[in-house]
Amino acid sequence: MTDSKQIIAIVEAVANKIEAEKDFLTQLDNEIGDGDHGINLARGFKAVQAKLPTLADKDIGAILKGVGMELVSTVGGASGPLYGTAFMKAGNVTKGKLELTDAEFASAIDAAINGVKMRGKAVEGEKTMLDALCPAYKALKDGLDAGKTLVDALADGVTAAQNGVEFTKTIIATKGRASYLKERSLGHQDPGATSSLFMLQCALEVLREA
């Protein structure tokens, strides 16, 4: 079970992590993009953090939707509509819930990923956040299906996301700004996949403490 307090704690942890890694993400984006990923996401999550107290007593669906809407209006780069849609879609499937079963937690992640695919018109293997998110979801789902606890299954998911980030170094970007660089995008890890990994790591850390 995951309750709304833990969801708030995860969002809070993500905001702190993104702020701490702002320069690193921006540096990654400088190499193959327009160099704004860290700055944009940090601006967005700072606004989210300021809004969190007004969401604290809401259900999980409303919390996630509120986070998504705030990201859409404050990030300013591609990660705004992408992560914004992800959180809003996760909010749709958790509407009215004060607690999530492990299966519902996984479904929320699945809905978020489908939101990213829909908004970005992207699939796995294009050197985007999906290269961290899709393998992570698969490992999480497989773990839960095999009877693992949410924390253990999510730990598998984080490992899969780490491998996914490494994998982005080996492929040419075909979506997003990096696609303009063609083979020059090789050897660089994708900033979006990296921020997605950070978010999953934060979720794991918070749930582990519980």
Added chain:
Amino acid sequence: MVGIVIVSHSQKLAEGVVELARMMAAEAPIAAAGGLDDGNFGTSYEKISAAIESVYSADGVAVLMDMGSAVMTTEMVLEDLERDNVKMLDCPLVEGAVLAAVESVGGISLDALTERIAEARAVKKLDN
């Protein structure tokens, strides 16, 4: 007249495209939605919404975007707006904006403009 909105990451670029289009069609209802509220690079949901409102009429609005988040953010604005007569057009930003402005003043409908704008993609600047 069909309203036109130019969405860009850059405030200067959006305003420049509007300026260029107005040289051909001074009367065209055209608005820029470039950059973030603080002037930084990026695309703003609020700026796009406000620009659409500022040129909206029953004739509808055509929104032209540069790339990436400009397209995705506009998509989200339109989904929330739920109006059939506000559409994104897929075309080169400068050529499309000039064509849209001229056609708007000429009284074209939004549907006809959507078809006409596809031609902006085929316009060649060089002979070969």
